[in-house]
Amino acid sequence: MVASNDRQEDERLVTASLAGDEDAFAQLVRRYQRRLTAFLSQLVGDVELAKELTQEAFIRAWSALERYDPTYRFSTWLFRIGHNLGIDHLRRRRLKTVPIIREDREGAEVEVVLIDQAKDPLGHLKNSELAGVLRQAIDGLRPEYRELVLLRHFGGLSYQEIADLEGMPLGTVKNKLFRAHSVLRKELESFL
Amino acid sequence: MNSQCEKVRYILVEGPGVPGRIDPAVAGHLECCEACRQFAVAEERLAEVLETAAAPADPALQQRVILAVEELEARRRRLALVPVAASVILVLAGVTLMGGVPGASMAAALPAWTAGGWLALAGTVMDFVGALRAVAVGLGLLISTPAVLAAVMIVVVGVGTMVLVAKRWRRQAAWSDRS
Numbered sequence: 001m002v003a004s005n006d007r008q009e010d011e012r013l014v015t016a017s018l019a020g021d022e023d024a025f026a027q028l029v030r031r032y033q034r035r036l037t038a039f040l041s042q043l044v045g046d047v048e049l050a051k052e053l054t055q056e057a058f059i060r061a062w063s064a065l066e067r068y069d070p071t072y073r074f075s076t077w078l079f080r081i082g083h084n085l086g087i088d089h090l091r092r093r094r095l096k097t098v099p100i101i102r103e104d105r106e107g108a109e110v111e112v113v114l115i116d117q118a119k120d121p122l123g124h125l126k127n128s129e130l131a132g133v134l135r136q137a138i139d140g141l142r143p144e145y146r147e148l149v150l151l152r153h154f155g156g157l158s159y160q161e162i163a164d165l166e167g168m169p170l171g172t173v174k175n176k177l178f179r180a181h182s183v184l185r186k187e188l189e190s191f192l
Numbered sequence: 193m194n195s196q197c198e199k200v201r202y203i204l205v206e207g208p209g210v211p212g213r214i215d216p217a218v219a220g221h222l223e224c225c226e227a228c229r230q231f232a233v234a235e236e237r238l239a240e241v242l243e244t245a246a247a248p249a250d251p252a253l254q255q256r257v258i259l260a261v262e263e264l265e266a267r268r269r270r271l272a273l274v275p276v277a278a279s280v281i282l283v284l285a286g287v288t289l290m291g292g293v294p295g296a297s298m299a300a301a302l303p304a305w306t307a308g309g310w311l312a313l314a315g316t317v318m319d320f321v322g323a324l325r326a327v328a329v330g331l332g333l334l335i336s337t338p339a340v341l342a343a344v345m346i347v348v349v350g351v352g353t354m355v356l357v358a359k360r361w362r363r364q365a366a367w368s369d370r371s
Protein backbone atom coordinates (compact mmCIF):
# COMPACT_ATOMS: atom_id res chain seq x y z
CA MET A 1 0.00 0.00 0.00
CA VAL A 2 2.86 2.33 0.93
CA ALA A 3 4.73 1.52 -2.29
CA SER A 4 1.56 2.03 -4.31
CA ASN A 5 0.98 5.45 -2.72
CA ASP A 6 4.59 6.38 -3.38
CA ARG A 7 4.17 5.41 -7.00
CA GLN A 8 0.99 7.45 -7.38
CA GLU A 9 2.65 10.42 -5.75
CA ASP A 10 5.63 10.09 -8.11
CA GLU A 11 3.31 9.99 -11.12
CA ARG A 12 1.46 13.05 -9.88
CA LEU A 13 4.74 14.91 -9.42
CA VAL A 14 6.01 13.87 -12.86
CA THR A 15 2.78 15.05 -14.51
CA ALA A 16 2.98 18.37 -12.65
CA SER A 17 6.65 18.73 -13.62
CA LEU A 18 5.77 18.24 -17.26
CA ALA A 19 3.14 20.95 -16.97
CA GLY A 20 5.99 23.28 -16.02
CA ASP A 21 5.71 23.03 -12.23
CA GLU A 22 9.35 23.20 -11.13
CA ASP A 23 8.35 22.82 -7.47
CA ALA A 24 6.97 19.39 -8.30
CA PHE A 25 10.32 18.36 -9.73
CA ALA A 26 12.03 19.83 -6.68
CA GLN A 27 9.90 17.49 -4.58
CA LEU A 28 11.08 14.54 -6.67
CA VAL A 29 14.65 15.69 -6.07
CA ARG A 30 13.99 15.82 -2.32
CA ARG A 31 12.44 12.33 -2.39
CA TYR A 32 15.31 10.63 -4.20
CA GLN A 33 18.48 12.71 -3.77
CA ARG A 34 19.67 11.03 -0.58
CA ARG A 35 19.03 7.49 -1.80
CA LEU A 36 20.58 8.04 -5.22
CA THR A 37 23.68 9.69 -3.73
CA ALA A 38 24.02 6.89 -1.17
CA PHE A 39 23.80 4.25 -3.91
CA LEU A 40 26.23 6.04 -6.24
CA SER A 41 28.68 6.74 -3.39
CA GLN A 42 29.06 3.04 -2.80
CA LEU A 43 29.12 2.24 -6.51
CA VAL A 44 31.93 4.65 -7.41
CA GLY A 45 33.55 4.81 -3.95
CA ASP A 46 33.67 8.61 -3.83
CA VAL A 47 31.09 10.83 -2.12
CA GLU A 48 31.90 14.01 -4.01
CA LEU A 49 31.84 12.26 -7.37
CA ALA A 50 28.56 10.59 -6.39
CA LYS A 51 27.04 14.03 -5.73
CA GLU A 52 28.09 15.21 -9.18
CA LEU A 53 26.65 12.08 -10.78
CA THR A 54 23.43 12.52 -8.80
CA GLN A 55 23.09 16.07 -10.08
CA GLU A 56 23.74 14.90 -13.63
CA ALA A 57 21.17 12.11 -13.26
CA PHE A 58 18.47 14.55 -12.16
CA ILE A 59 19.30 16.94 -15.00
CA ARG A 60 19.07 14.10 -17.51
CA ALA A 61 15.81 12.96 -15.98
CA TRP A 62 14.38 16.47 -16.27
CA SER A 63 15.52 16.78 -19.89
CA ALA A 64 13.99 13.43 -20.85
CA LEU A 65 10.90 13.61 -18.65
CA GLU A 66 8.44 13.50 -21.54
CA ARG A 67 9.98 10.21 -22.65
CA TYR A 68 9.56 8.59 -19.21
CA ASP A 69 7.40 5.47 -19.50
CA PRO A 70 5.05 5.23 -16.49
CA THR A 71 4.80 1.47 -16.95
CA TYR A 72 7.93 1.55 -14.78
CA ARG A 73 8.24 3.38 -11.50
CA PHE A 74 9.93 6.76 -11.55
CA SER A 75 12.47 5.48 -9.02
CA THR A 76 13.45 2.61 -11.31
CA TRP A 77 13.88 4.98 -14.24
CA LEU A 78 15.88 7.50 -12.22
CA PHE A 79 18.13 4.83 -10.73
CA ARG A 80 18.73 3.38 -14.18
CA ILE A 81 19.95 6.78 -15.35
CA GLY A 82 22.16 7.12 -12.25
CA HIS A 83 23.41 3.55 -12.53
CA ASN A 84 24.37 4.05 -16.19
CA LEU A 85 26.23 7.24 -15.32
CA GLY A 86 28.09 5.44 -12.53
CA ILE A 87 29.02 2.50 -14.75
CA ASP A 88 30.15 4.86 -17.55
CA HIS A 89 32.37 6.64 -15.06
CA LEU A 90 33.89 3.36 -13.82
CA ARG A 91 34.56 2.27 -17.40
CA ARG A 92 36.29 5.54 -18.23
CA ARG A 93 38.36 5.27 -15.07
CA ARG A 94 39.33 1.70 -15.97
CA LEU A 95 40.61 2.90 -19.35
CA LYS A 96 42.87 5.42 -17.65
CA THR A 97 44.20 3.18 -14.89
CA VAL A 98 45.32 -0.37 -14.39
CA PRO A 99 42.75 -2.18 -12.27
CA ILE A 100 43.88 -4.18 -9.25
CA ILE A 101 42.20 -7.55 -9.39
CA ARG A 102 41.93 -10.05 -6.58
CA GLU A 103 39.88 -13.14 -5.94
CA ASP A 104 36.79 -13.10 -3.76
CA ARG A 105 35.86 -15.87 -1.29
CA GLU A 106 34.35 -17.96 -4.05
CA GLY A 107 37.31 -17.63 -6.38
CA ALA A 108 35.77 -15.09 -8.75
CA GLU A 109 37.85 -12.09 -9.87
CA VAL A 110 36.90 -8.81 -8.23
CA GLU A 111 38.30 -5.37 -8.96
CA VAL A 112 39.68 -3.65 -5.88
CA VAL A 113 38.37 -0.09 -5.50
CA LEU A 114 40.92 2.01 -3.64
CA ILE A 115 39.15 4.61 -1.56
CA ASP A 116 40.50 8.01 -0.67
CA GLN A 117 39.78 8.39 3.08
CA ALA A 118 38.53 11.94 2.57
CA LYS A 119 35.98 10.79 0.03
CA ASP A 120 35.02 7.52 1.71
CA PRO A 121 31.25 7.02 1.41
CA LEU A 122 31.31 5.40 4.85
CA GLY A 123 33.40 8.20 6.32
CA HIS A 124 30.37 9.67 8.11
CA LEU A 125 30.09 6.58 10.34
CA LYS A 126 31.25 7.36 13.88
CA ASN A 127 32.41 3.80 14.41
CA SER A 128 35.44 3.67 12.12
CA GLU A 129 36.05 0.01 12.88
CA LEU A 130 32.55 -0.84 11.72
CA ALA A 131 33.04 1.36 8.64
CA GLY A 132 36.20 -0.56 7.75
CA VAL A 133 34.67 -3.99 8.23
CA LEU A 134 31.52 -2.98 6.37
CA ARG A 135 33.58 -1.59 3.50
CA GLN A 136 35.50 -4.87 3.31
CA ALA A 137 32.32 -6.92 3.52
CA ILE A 138 30.59 -4.97 0.74
CA ASP A 139 33.66 -4.93 -1.50
CA GLY A 140 34.16 -8.63 -0.91
CA LEU A 141 30.75 -9.51 -2.29
CA ARG A 142 30.47 -10.95 -5.77
CA PRO A 143 29.68 -8.07 -8.19
CA GLU A 144 26.12 -9.23 -8.89
CA TYR A 145 25.39 -9.50 -5.15
CA ARG A 146 27.11 -6.23 -4.39
CA GLU A 147 25.02 -4.31 -6.88
CA LEU A 148 21.77 -5.72 -5.50
CA VAL A 149 22.82 -4.91 -1.92
CA LEU A 150 23.64 -1.34 -2.93
CA LEU A 151 20.31 -0.91 -4.72
CA ARG A 152 18.37 -2.42 -1.83
CA HIS A 153 20.07 -0.93 1.22
CA PHE A 154 21.65 2.26 -0.04
CA GLY A 155 19.22 3.06 -2.86
CA GLY A 156 16.23 1.92 -0.79
CA LEU A 157 14.60 0.19 -3.77
CA SER A 158 12.05 -2.57 -3.30
CA TYR A 159 12.70 -6.07 -4.61
CA GLN A 160 10.29 -5.44 -7.49
CA GLU A 161 12.02 -2.17 -8.40
CA ILE A 162 15.38 -3.95 -8.41
CA ALA A 163 13.98 -6.73 -10.58
CA ASP A 164 12.67 -4.14 -13.06
CA LEU A 165 15.93 -2.21 -13.04
CA GLU A 166 18.15 -5.25 -13.48
CA GLY A 167 15.77 -7.07 -15.84
CA MET A 168 15.82 -10.09 -13.54
CA PRO A 169 12.97 -12.31 -12.33
CA LEU A 170 11.82 -11.35 -8.85
CA GLY A 171 12.77 -14.82 -7.53
CA THR A 172 16.37 -14.35 -8.69
CA VAL A 173 16.60 -11.03 -6.86
CA LYS A 174 15.27 -12.69 -3.69
CA ASN A 175 17.76 -15.55 -3.94
CA LYS A 176 20.76 -13.34 -4.61
CA LEU A 177 19.93 -10.93 -1.81
CA PHE A 178 19.36 -13.84 0.56
CA ARG A 179 22.82 -15.19 -0.25
CA ALA A 180 24.37 -11.73 -0.05
CA HIS A 181 22.87 -11.27 3.42
CA SER A 182 24.35 -14.59 4.53
CA VAL A 183 27.80 -13.34 3.53
CA LEU A 184 27.28 -9.95 5.18
CA ARG A 185 25.98 -11.47 8.42
CA LYS A 186 29.06 -13.67 8.58
CA GLU A 187 31.48 -10.82 7.89
CA LEU A 188 29.80 -8.45 10.34
CA GLU A 189 29.13 -11.09 12.98
CA SER A 190 30.95 -9.23 15.73
CA PHE A 191 28.82 -6.13 15.19
CA LEU A 192 25.44 -7.86 15.04
CA MET B 193 16.23 -26.00 9.39
CA ASN B 194 13.04 -27.14 7.69
CA SER B 195 11.25 -25.63 4.69
CA GLN B 196 9.13 -23.43 6.96
CA CYS B 197 12.30 -21.99 8.49
CA GLU B 198 13.70 -21.25 5.02
CA LYS B 199 10.47 -19.57 3.96
CA VAL B 200 10.41 -17.44 7.10
CA ARG B 201 14.08 -16.46 6.68
CA TYR B 202 13.48 -15.32 3.11
CA ILE B 203 10.65 -13.13 4.40
CA LEU B 204 12.87 -11.77 7.20
CA VAL B 205 15.65 -10.87 4.75
CA GLU B 206 13.15 -9.13 2.48
CA GLY B 207 11.94 -7.10 5.46
CA PRO B 208 8.40 -6.10 6.38
CA GLY B 209 6.36 -4.42 3.58
CA VAL B 210 5.10 -1.94 6.15
CA PRO B 211 7.79 -0.86 8.66
CA GLY B 212 7.31 -2.42 12.09
CA ARG B 213 4.58 -4.80 10.98
CA ILE B 214 5.54 -8.47 11.05
CA ASP B 215 3.57 -11.07 9.15
CA PRO B 216 1.46 -13.01 11.74
CA ALA B 217 2.60 -16.32 10.22
CA VAL B 218 6.24 -15.28 10.66
CA ALA B 219 5.61 -14.08 14.21
CA GLY B 220 3.96 -17.43 15.03
CA HIS B 221 6.95 -19.36 13.67
CA LEU B 222 9.43 -17.19 15.55
CA GLU B 223 7.67 -17.92 18.81
CA CYS B 224 8.45 -21.60 18.52
CA CYS B 225 11.81 -21.61 16.63
CA GLU B 226 14.86 -20.44 18.54
CA ALA B 227 17.22 -20.63 15.50
CA CYS B 228 14.95 -18.41 13.40
CA ARG B 229 14.57 -16.00 16.33
CA GLN B 230 18.35 -15.57 16.40
CA PHE B 231 18.34 -15.21 12.64
CA ALA B 232 15.68 -12.48 12.92
CA VAL B 233 17.72 -10.54 15.50
CA ALA B 234 20.87 -10.72 13.35
CA GLU B 235 18.90 -9.63 10.26
CA GLU B 236 17.38 -6.70 12.11
CA ARG B 237 20.82 -5.58 13.29
CA LEU B 238 22.25 -5.99 9.79
CA ALA B 239 19.43 -3.85 8.36
CA GLU B 240 20.17 -1.18 11.01
CA VAL B 241 23.89 -1.19 10.22
CA LEU B 242 23.22 -0.85 6.50
CA GLU B 243 20.65 1.88 7.17
CA THR B 244 23.12 3.97 9.17
CA ALA B 245 25.80 3.36 6.53
CA ALA B 246 23.80 5.19 3.85
CA ALA B 247 25.03 8.75 3.42
CA PRO B 248 22.86 11.41 5.07
CA ALA B 249 20.82 13.83 2.94
CA ASP B 250 22.69 16.86 1.64
CA PRO B 251 20.43 19.96 1.48
CA ALA B 252 23.11 21.87 -0.44
CA LEU B 253 23.08 19.24 -3.17
CA GLN B 254 19.29 19.38 -3.37
CA GLN B 255 19.47 23.14 -3.81
CA ARG B 256 22.20 22.79 -6.44
CA VAL B 257 20.16 20.28 -8.43
CA ILE B 258 17.03 22.44 -8.26
CA LEU B 259 18.96 25.55 -9.40
CA ALA B 260 20.54 23.59 -12.26
CA VAL B 261 17.13 22.38 -13.40
CA GLU B 262 15.68 25.91 -13.22
CA GLU B 263 18.56 27.22 -15.32
CA LEU B 264 18.07 24.40 -17.81
CA GLU B 265 14.35 25.14 -18.10
CA ALA B 266 14.98 28.87 -18.59
CA ARG B 267 17.47 28.05 -21.37
CA ARG B 268 15.02 25.64 -23.00
CA ARG B 269 12.33 28.31 -23.08
CA ARG B 270 14.73 30.93 -24.45
CA LEU B 271 15.80 28.55 -27.20
CA ALA B 272 12.17 27.74 -27.98
CA LEU B 273 11.69 31.46 -28.78
CA VAL B 274 14.17 31.30 -31.67
CA PRO B 275 11.97 29.14 -33.94
CA VAL B 276 8.94 31.22 -32.89
CA ALA B 277 10.64 34.40 -34.09
CA ALA B 278 11.91 32.65 -37.21
CA SER B 279 8.47 31.31 -38.07
CA VAL B 280 6.80 34.70 -37.55
CA ILE B 281 9.37 36.27 -39.85
CA LEU B 282 8.79 33.51 -42.42
CA VAL B 283 5.02 34.01 -42.34
CA LEU B 284 5.35 37.78 -42.60
CA ALA B 285 7.83 37.43 -45.47
CA GLY B 286 5.54 35.04 -47.30
CA VAL B 287 2.44 37.16 -46.81
CA THR B 288 4.31 40.27 -47.90
CA LEU B 289 5.58 38.53 -51.03
CA MET B 290 2.03 37.42 -51.82
CA GLY B 291 0.88 41.00 -51.72
CA GLY B 292 -0.46 41.22 -48.21
CA VAL B 293 -3.82 40.30 -46.72
CA PRO B 294 -6.98 42.29 -47.41
CA GLY B 295 -7.02 43.38 -43.78
CA ALA B 296 -9.81 45.94 -43.67
CA SER B 297 -12.75 43.73 -44.57
CA MET B 298 -11.38 40.81 -42.49
CA ALA B 299 -10.93 43.01 -39.43
CA ALA B 300 -14.45 44.37 -39.91
CA ALA B 301 -15.81 40.83 -39.99
CA LEU B 302 -14.22 39.71 -36.74
CA PRO B 303 -16.41 41.58 -34.21
CA ALA B 304 -19.58 40.41 -35.98
CA TRP B 305 -18.67 36.76 -35.54
CA THR B 306 -21.97 35.77 -33.91
CA ALA B 307 -24.66 37.64 -35.81
CA GLY B 308 -23.79 38.14 -39.41
CA GLY B 309 -20.54 36.32 -38.83
CA TRP B 310 -20.87 33.58 -41.37
CA LEU B 311 -21.92 36.04 -44.05
CA ALA B 312 -19.05 38.32 -43.18
CA LEU B 313 -16.65 35.41 -43.24
CA ALA B 314 -17.86 34.32 -46.66
CA GLY B 315 -17.49 37.93 -47.82
CA THR B 316 -13.97 38.04 -46.42
CA VAL B 317 -13.01 34.82 -48.16
CA MET B 318 -14.37 36.21 -51.41
CA ASP B 319 -12.44 39.43 -50.76
CA PHE B 320 -9.31 37.42 -50.16
CA VAL B 321 -9.76 35.34 -53.30
CA GLY B 322 -10.45 38.49 -55.29
CA ALA B 323 -7.40 40.14 -53.81
CA LEU B 324 -5.26 37.11 -54.54
CA ARG B 325 -6.46 37.11 -58.13
CA ALA B 326 -5.65 40.79 -58.47
CA VAL B 327 -2.28 40.27 -56.79
CA ALA B 328 -1.55 37.34 -59.09
CA VAL B 329 -2.33 39.48 -62.12
CA GLY B 330 -0.16 42.24 -60.74
CA LEU B 331 2.63 39.87 -59.79
CA GLY B 332 2.51 38.31 -63.22
CA LEU B 333 4.00 41.52 -64.48
CA LEU B 334 6.48 42.01 -61.66
CA ILE B 335 7.31 38.62 -60.13
CA SER B 336 7.72 35.27 -61.82
CA THR B 337 5.45 32.29 -61.07
CA PRO B 338 8.22 30.38 -59.19
CA ALA B 339 8.61 33.35 -56.85
CA VAL B 340 4.88 33.32 -56.09
CA LEU B 341 5.04 29.59 -55.45
CA ALA B 342 8.04 30.13 -53.20
CA ALA B 343 6.08 32.75 -51.27
CA VAL B 344 3.18 30.34 -50.81
CA MET B 345 5.63 27.67 -49.63
CA ILE B 346 7.20 30.10 -47.15
CA VAL B 347 3.78 30.84 -45.67
CA VAL B 348 2.93 27.14 -45.41
CA VAL B 349 6.31 26.29 -43.82
CA GLY B 350 6.04 29.29 -41.49
CA VAL B 351 2.56 28.35 -40.28
CA GLY B 352 3.61 24.72 -39.90
CA THR B 353 6.66 25.71 -37.85
CA MET B 354 4.51 27.89 -35.62
CA VAL B 355 2.18 24.98 -34.92
CA LEU B 356 5.12 22.70 -34.08
CA VAL B 357 6.74 25.28 -31.86
CA ALA B 358 3.46 25.90 -30.04
CA LYS B 359 3.24 22.17 -29.35
CA ARG B 360 6.82 22.03 -28.04
CA TRP B 361 6.54 25.15 -25.91
CA ARG B 362 4.66 23.26 -23.25
CA ARG B 363 6.19 19.85 -22.61
CA GLN B 364 3.77 16.99 -22.67
CA ALA B 365 4.39 13.32 -22.04
CA ALA B 366 3.64 10.84 -24.76
CA TRP B 367 1.59 8.96 -22.16
CA SER B 368 -0.36 11.91 -20.73
CA ASP B 369 -3.55 11.25 -22.73
CA ARG B 370 -3.48 7.47 -22.22
CA SER B 371 -5.61 7.66 -19.11
